[in-house]
Amino acid sequence: MYPTAYSLPPTSARRRVLTMPGAALALVVLLHATPVPAGDFADGDAGWTRYDPLAPHGVSPATFEFPDENYRIIAGQSHSPAQHGPSRAGSFAPGTTPERFRATVDLVDWDDSHDQAIGLWARVGTPGFGTTTGYALTYSVGSREINLTRVTNEAPAANLDESPVVLTRGHRYRLVLTGDGPALVGAVYSFDDLGAPLATVGSTDATYATGAAGLIVFDNTDANTADATFDRFIVTPLPEPGAALTLLVAVAVLARRAPRRARCR
Numbered sequence: 001m002y003p004t005a006y007s008l009p010p011t012s013a014r015r016r017v018l019t020m021p022g023a024a025l026a027l028v029v030l031l032h033a034t035p036v037p038a039g040d041f042a043d044g045d046a047g048w049t050r051y052d053p054l055a056p057h058g059v060s061p062a063t064f065e066f067p068d069e070n071y072r073i074i075a076g077q078s079h080s081p082a083q084h085g086p087s088r089a090g091s092f093a094p095g096t097t098p099e100r101f102r103a104t105v106d107l108v109d110w111d112d113s114h115d116q117a118i119g120l121w122a123r124v125g126t127p128g129f130g131t132t133t134g135y136a137l138t139y140s141v142g143s144r145e146i147n148l149t150r151v152t153n154e155a156p157a158a159n160l161d162e163s164p165v166v167l168t169r170g171h172r173y174r175l176v177l178t179g180d181g182p183a184l185v186g187a188v189y190s191f192d193d194l195g196a197p198l199a200t201v202g203s204t205d206a207t208y209a210t211g212a213a214g215l216i217v218f219d220n221t222d223a224n225t226a227d228a229t230f231d232r233f234i235v236t237p238l239p240e241p242g243a244a245l246t247l248l249v250a251v252a253v254l255a256r257r258a259p260r261r262a263r264c265r
Helices: 021-031 243-255
Strands: 049-051 063-065 071-075 088-092 100-110 116-125 133-140 145-152 155-164 173-180 183-190 199-204 212-219 226-237
Touching: 049 212, 071 088, 071 212, 100 116, 100 212, 116 145, 116 173, 116 226, 133 173, 133 183, 133 212, 145 183, 145 199, 155 199, 212 226
Parallel strands: none
Antiparallel strands: 049 088, 063 071, 071 226, 088 212, 100 173, 100 226, 116 133, 116 212, 133 145, 145 155, 173 183, 183 199
């Protein structure tokens, strides 16, 4: 059987952070402290490790394509979600995510006909069917929000934070995930204005300290494939210990304890 980790975490474990004006301003400064060079997929995914955990279980292999030097990942549809989990696929960049890092990717296109989670993940360990761990920053197409998620046994074990945002297919966006020890901050930007985030999420979680980084597409309906196209994926180390980032997240968490609706993507 597929691990039963798809159940929602307790409501008390989920909280939203980083919407105070001062915190948001500091967040923008921190996220833009390190220039990030652009990297496309002109040479395909040479050096990357493709992630297709359902292929050995009778599911059609995932498709990895490179339209216009972008990276399109299409997961094969799961035939038995109760046993094998939903459709999902991804790819890992070479190397290991440093303890202090900034990962960015452009979201170019996606299937908007059903709910799916698409984006990037970092500090990924033991990748494989029912074993993958790490953190994911994704856009949930159906619920129209970005989610910061801790992944355990290849399933969302805890929704660390979420923030509503509507992304329009046909427009380019940039996802940014920054980690400094246990402090994690995510943001989504319109490509037309990379200086002001459309939405931010953040939390502190010390479960995973290092691991791989890459891209993920994950069906949220148990009845469809998952499909998204990316560009300009890059991971860079932060130049020095970012105590300010840790303090920012800690202050924001303490300042925002209001109840909210339950959701995990």
